[in-house]
Amino acid sequence: MFMFEKALSGSRRYWAWLFALLCVIAAGAFFYLEQLSRGLGITGLSRDVSWGLYIAQFTFFVGVAASAVMVVLPYYLHSFKQFGRITILGEMLAIASVIMCILFIMVDLGQPARLLNIVRYPSPRSLMFWDMVSLGGYLMLNAAIALVTLSAERDELPPPAWIKPLIYLSIPWAVSIHTVTAFLYSGLPGRAFWLTAILAPRFLASAFAAGPALLILICLVLRKVSGFDAGEKAIGKLAVIMTYAIIINVFFVLVETFTVFYGNIPEHIEHFDFLYTGLDGVHTLVPWMWLSAAFAIAAIVLLLSPRFRRRLLPLSCALVFLSLWIEKGLGLIVGGFEPSPLGTITRYVPTLPEWTIAAGIWAIGALVITVFYKIVLAVRNEVGDRPLPEAEMAGAAHH
Amino acid sequence: MKITRKDFLRLSGLSLLAAGGREAIRAVAQRNAPAAALPRKTRWGMVIDLGKCRDGCTDCVKACNATHNIPQLAQRAHEVKWIWTDPFSKVFPFAQSGYSASQESAAPVPLLCNHCENPPCTRVCPTQATWKREDGVVMMDWHRCIGCRYCIAACPYGSRSFNWEDPRPALAAVNPDFPTRTKGVVEKCNFCEERLAEGRKPACVEACTSGAFVFGNLADPDSEPRKLLRARFAIQREPELGTGPSIYYLV
Amino acid sequence: MRDRPWIGGALLLFLAAFAVPFWYGLPHARAGLKGPDLQLPVNQKECVAPIAFMRSSHMRLLLDWRESAVRQGNRTYISFDHKEYRKSLTRTCWQCHDRAAFCDRCHTYSGVSTPYCWNCHNQPQTNVAWRTGQ
Numbered sequence: 001m002f003m004f005e006k007a008l009s010g011s012r013r014y015w016a017w018l019f020a021l022l023c024v025i026a027a028g029a030f031f032y033l034e035q036l037s038r039g040l041g042i043t044g045l046s047r048d049v050s051w052g053l054y055i056a057q058f059t060f061f062v063g064v065a066a067s068a069v070m071v072v073l074p075y076y077l078h079s080f081k082q083f084g085r086i087t088i089l090g091e092m093l094a095i096a097s098v099i100m101c102i103l104f105i106m107v108d109l110g111q112p113a114r115l116l117n118i119v120r121y122p123s124p125r126s127l128m129f130w131d132m133v134s135l136g137g138y139l140m141l142n143a144a145i146a147l148v149t150l151s152a153e154r155d156e157l158p159p160p161a162w163i164k165p166l167i168y169l170s171i172p173w174a175v176s177i178h179t180v181t182a183f184l185y186s187g188l189p190g191r192a193f194w195l196t197a198i199l200a201p202r203f204l205a206s207a208f209a210a211g212p213a214l215l216i217l218i219c220l221v222l223r224k225v226s227g228f229d230a231g232e233k234a235i236g237k238l239a240v241i242m243t244y245a246i247i248i249n250v251f252f253v254l255v256e257t258f259t260v261f262y263g264n265i266p267e268h269i270e271h272f273d274f275l276y277t278g279l280d281g282v283h284t285l286v287p288w289m290w291l292s293a294a295f296a297i298a299a300i301v302l303l304l305s306p307r308f309r310r311r312l313l314p315l316s317c318a319l320v321f322l323s324l325w326i327e328k329g330l331g332l333i334v335g336g337f338e339p340s341p342l343g344t345i346t347r348y349v350p351t352l353p354e355w356t357i358a359a360g361i362w363a364i365g366a367l368v369i370t371v372f373y374k375i376v377l378a379v380r381n382e383v384g385d386r387p388l389p390e391a392e393m394a395g396a397a398h399h
Numbered sequence: 400m401k402i403t404r405k406d407f408l409r410l411s412g413l414s415l416l417a418a419g420g421r422e423a424i425r426a427v428a429q430r431n432a433p434a435a436a437l438p439r440k441t442r443w444g445m446v447i448d449l450g451k452c453r454d455g456c457t458d459c460v461k462a463c464n465a466t467h468n469i470p471q472l473a474q475r476a477h478e479v480k481w482i483w484t485d486p487f488s489k490v491f492p493f494a495q496s497g498y499s500a501s502q503e504s505a506a507p508v509p510l511l512c513n514h515c516e517n518p519p520c521t522r523v524c525p526t527q528a529t530w531k532r533e534d535g536v537v538m539m540d541w542h543r544c545i546g547c548r549y550c551i552a553a554c555p556y557g558s559r560s561f562n563w564e565d566p567r568p569a570l571a572a573v574n575p576d577f578p579t580r581t582k583g584v585v586e587k588c589n590f591c592e593e594r595l596a597e598g599r600k601p602a603c604v605e606a607c608t609s610g611a612f613v614f615g616n617l618a619d620p621d622s623e624p625r626k627l628l629r630a631r632f633a634i635q636r637e638p639e640l641g642t643g644p645s646i647y648y649l650v
Numbered sequence: 651m652r653d654r655p656w657i658g659g660a661l662l663l664f665l666a667a668f669a670v671p672f673w674y675g676l677p678h679a680r681a682g683l684k685g686p687d688l689q690l691p692v693n694q695k696e697c698v699a700p701i702a703f704m705r706s707s708h709m710r711l712l713l714d715w716r717e718s719a720v721r722q723g724n725r726t727y728i729s730f731d732h733k734e735y736r737k738s739l740t741r742t743c744w745q746c747h748d749r750a751a752f753c754d755r756c757h758t759y760s761g762v763s764t765p766y767c768w769n770c771h772n773q774p775q776t777n778v779a780w781r782t783g784q
C-alpha cells in the first residue's frame with residue numbers, strides 16, 4: 001500500500017546518498033545518547049538562554065512545512081494546472097518537515113520519556129498543546145493526501161471524492177500551524193522582542209519564501225539527477241511567489257525596526273542592538289544578522305532583474321533560504337533571550353554535539369524526502385508523467 | 400403530516416445538536432462567570448524591606464540552598480538558583496532618577512519567584528506541571544515536568560532554573576527532608592510550601608538576621624505584610640505586565 | 651535452488667535469536683525457583699496496607715500518594731487499620747525498607763524495570779532523627 005518497495009531499487013548514486021545520510025544520522029544518534037545520559041548541559045544553552053538551535057530549527061521547519069500550501073492552494077482552489085506535477089512534492093516536503101519539527105522538539109526536552117504527558121494532561125491554555133495538535137493533524141492530513149493522490153496516480157484513476165475536503169482543509173490548516181507557532185512566542189509578556197503582533201505575519205511571509213525556495217532547488221536537482229521535469233511554468237510561478245514573499249518579509253522586518261527605533265523604548269531596542277551591533281562585548285550574532293540582510297537584498301535584486309531572474313535562480317533560492325534560515329533559525333530565538341530579564345548577556349554558541357544532533361535530524365528529513373520522491377518518480381516512470389501544460393498548449397496551437 | 404425518513408433523521412440530528420450546543424454554551428458561560436462572592440481566604444505574600452538588607456549578606460540564599468538541596472554548579476551557565484541578590488539598578492532599571500548615589504544603585508535586592516496572581520508560566524505549561532494553588536503559591540510538580548522550558552521563556556522575571564545536568568554531584572550536603580531533583584526538569588522557589596503545610600515560615604524568612612523579610616497572608620487585612628504596606632510605599636517588579644506579583648519591596 | 655544454504659542459514663539464525671531467553675543465562679544459571687532474598691524490616695510487622703495489596707499494587711499506592719501530596723497538598727494517609735501515616739517515600743516507606751536490600755531485590759529478580767524514584771528522593775541516613783516518625 002505504501003509502495004516502499006519502489007524506493008528499494010536505485011542507482012549507485014542513490015544508494016551512496018542514502019548511505020551518507022545514514023552516517024550523519026548515526027553521528028547524531030550517538031551524540032543524542034550522550035545527551036540523554038548527561039543532560040542538556042552538553043549543549044551551549046544556559047539559564048538565561050534556555051532555547052537555542054533545536055527550537056530555532058523547529059520554528060524554521062514549521063514554516064517550510066506550512067509552505068506546501070503555496071503549491072496546493074493555486075492548484076486545487078484556482079485550477080492553476082501548471083502545479084499539477086509538483087503538488088505531491090510540496091505535500092511530501094511538508095511531511096518531512098513536520099517529522100523534523102517533532103524530532104527537534106523531542107531532542108530539546110529535558111525528560112523526553114514523559115512526552116506523552118502532553119496528551120495525558122491536556123492544557124488548552126498552553127500554546128504548546130495546540131502546537132502539538134495542529135502539527136499532528138497537519139502530518140496526518142498531508143500523509144493521507146499524499147498517499148491517496150499518489151495511489152490514484154499509480155492506478156491511473158482520479159482520486160476519490162472524499163480527499164477533496166481534506167485537501168481544502170489542509171490550506172487553512174497550513175496557515176494555522178505557523179500562526180500557532182508564532183503565538184508560542186508572541187504571547188509572552190516578558191519577552192519584548194517577541195511581543196509583537198507582526199510576528200505571526202512575519203513567520204508566514206518568511207515561510208512562504210523559504211519553502212518555495214527549497215522546493216525550487218529540489219526540483220532543479222531532480223531535473224539533473226533523474227530527468228523529472230517540473231516544468232518551467234511551475235518553477236517560474238514558484239519563483240514569483242518566493243519573490244513576493246521575500247519582499248514582504250523584508251518589509252515586515254523594516255516595519256518592526258521603525259517601531260522599535262522610533263519608539264525608542266530601551267526594553268525593545270536592546271534586543272535589536274544585541275543582534276545587529278552587539279551588547280556588553282558579545283557580538284556572536286552580529287555578522288550573521290548582517291549576512292542575512294545582505295543575502296535577502298541580493299536575492300531580491302537578482303529576482304527582480306530580468307537578466308538574472310532565471311539564469312541565477314538557483315543562487316537566488318539559496319540566498320533566500322539561507323537568509324531566512326539565519327534570521328529565523330538563529331536570530332529570532334536567541335534575540336528574544338538576550339538580554340535576560342535582568343539585563344545580563346550570556347554568550348550562546350551551539351556546541352559540536354548540538355550541531356551534530358541537529359545535522360542528524362536534517363539528515364532524517366533528507367532521507368524521508370529522498371525515499372518519498374523516489375517512490376513518486378518510480379510511479380511516474382511506470383504510468384507516464386502528466387503532460388506539461390506548455391506541451392498541451394503547444395499541441396493545441398498546432399491544430 | 401407526511402415526513403420522509405431522511406428528513407426525520409435530519410431534524411432529530413439538528414435538534415440534538417442544538418440541545419447539546421445550548422448545554423455547552425451554558426457550561427462555558429458558567430466557567431467564565433466571576434467566582435462567587437466568597438472572599439479569598441489565603442494569599443501568601445512577602446514584603447522585603449530593602450533598607451534592612453545588608454551588603455554582602457547571603458543568609459537567605461544559604462538557608463534556601465541548604466534546605467532545598469540546591470546544587471552549587473561550577474558553570475555559571477548551568478546555575479540553579481531559587482533566591483539570589485542582584486544590584487538595585489539591575490532589578491529596577493527605570494525606577495531611579497539617573498542622579499541617584501552609587502551605593503543606592505548597587506544596593507542588594509533579594510530576588511525570587513514572585514508567585515504571581517496571574518502567572519504567565521502556569522498559562523504556558525503544556526502538562527500543568529506548574530500551576531497556581533488556591534493559596535497563591537505557584538507550585539512545581541517535578542514528576543510531571545517534561546523539561547520543555549516554556550515556563551522559563553514565559554517568566555518575565557527570570558525566576559526559574561533548569562537542571563542542565565544531574566544536580567547531585569554538585570551537592571556538598573544533602574538535606575534528607577527534601578528531595579533533590581533530577582536532570583531535565585525546571586525548578587524555582589516554592590515558597591517553602593512543605594514548611595507552610597506545617598505552619599512554619601519559609602526558610603529565607605527565618606534565616607534573615609536583619610528582619611528584612613515580612614511574610615504573611617496578603618488576603619488578611621491585619622497581617623504583618625498588609626500593615627507594612629499600608630504604612631509605607633512599596634514597589635514591585637514590572638507590575639505593568641499584569642502578572643500581579645506577591646512580592647513587594649520597600650525602598 | 652542456489653538460495654537453499656542462505657535460507658537455511660537465516661532460518662537457523664532466526665531460531666537461535668528466538669530462543670535467546672532460554673540459552674542466554676545458561677553460563678550464570680543460579681538455583682531455579684528460589685525467590686528474591688528480601689530483607690524485611692525488623693521492628694514493624696505491618697505495612698501501610700495489607701501485604702497482599704502492597705505486593706500487587708504498591709506502585710498504584712505510591713502514584714496516588716504522589717498526586718494527592720504534591721498536587722492536592724493532602725499529606726496524611728489513613729490506613730486500613732485506621733493508623734495515620736505521612737505520604738512520603740523517604741519518611742514512611744524507607745524508614746522500614748532499605749532500597750538496596752528490599753526494593754531492588756524484587757525488581758531485579760522479576761526484571762521489572764527499576765523506577766527512578768531514588769534519583770530524587772533521598773535515602774534516610776541512619777543517624778538522622780525524624781520529626782514525625784511513624
